[in-house]
Amino acid sequence: MQNILRFFIISLFCLSGIYSVNAQVSKQKTDSVVKAAFRGLRLEIDLVPIASNFIYKGERYGYEAGVYADLKNKYFPAVEIGFAGANKTSSDNINFKTSGIYTRVGIDFNINKPKKDKIPSKNMVFVGGRIGFSPFSFGYKNILVQNEYWGTAISQNYNDITTSKVWVEIVAGMRVEVLKNIYMGWTVRNKKLLGTDTLGEIVPYYIPGFGVKSDGGSWGVNYAIGYRF
């Protein structure tokens, strides 16, 4: 009986010993997590293209995913990769078609500063920048050059013009942890195309990852769902 009791007490001690060691290890872990520069990766997919693919009925389509590293819960280096295209016909019956991959690299800065003596919020509000690049091909069909007086019309097609474009973006947005490690949020982007076109040169109407080409730049919105590892 005494032996049994002794065994029970010893094993209890041992167990508590193991527990305390465990507790120490986990404490060290949390400490190291807080102190380490690299604190995790967030993987995201963009939900806006899924909705806009449906809205545009194939006139524009795309898929986008991104990966973001967490450095000190302050800096978030970002890499985004996507595939986008357009197939649109103008009111003058000109058809434009393009598709291609694109990538953006850059960094987000979390401006949601943690309050003193509190656990840093997992939600973030950020501003950042990107450089975007897309190698793609495009084509125009049925460009009609008409001459009313002479009554002539020439139809022209330009197929498979390969080119690449580079642009810069200013981004801002927020992410909220909606469930454990699952984040949702939005990003708005103001994009500016780099480089100039020669007057009269055949230029794409739409650039994968950039959007519709216009003089004043382009706006973009992402609504992302992500998982943090």
Place this chain on the structure above:
Amino acid sequence: MVNFKLFNIGVLLFSVLLAGCTSLDECREDKTVNMKIGFYQKTDLTDVTIKVDSLWVNGLEKDSFLYSNSKSANSVSIPLNAARQQSDFIIKFNNTTDTLSVFYTPNNAYFISFECGCIATQTIDEVISTNHFIDSVRIVQREVINVNAEHIKIFHN
């Protein structure tokens, strides 16, 4: 925290609305490409413009007039036939008629935009004419694009 989430969802709805906006795809640019001819008095010194009291212009073998009985005209803007490399015009200055033949090389398509497509532009090679009212012809700008510039000077003696 609740507001944070509400705001987040609001932006989702807004972004879907924004994605639904489509821009108008109508051409709003002037696609007219004309060759401009100015009328001048033949002098040894500077070129002096003249006004033609009554001017008629039509393409050769075309019934419709580009200019019909225009008063006090000192220039005309006329279209070249993009499907050919020569355009002929019959120009009636008051009661005197001349034929003007313009020879040109079509350039590569000049692209404007998705909405507007291309315009046909030409490079003028040579201009010849009969010499009833017209004394001589001089090419001053060979490139014919959608810019209002004078390409040819017609001199009257």
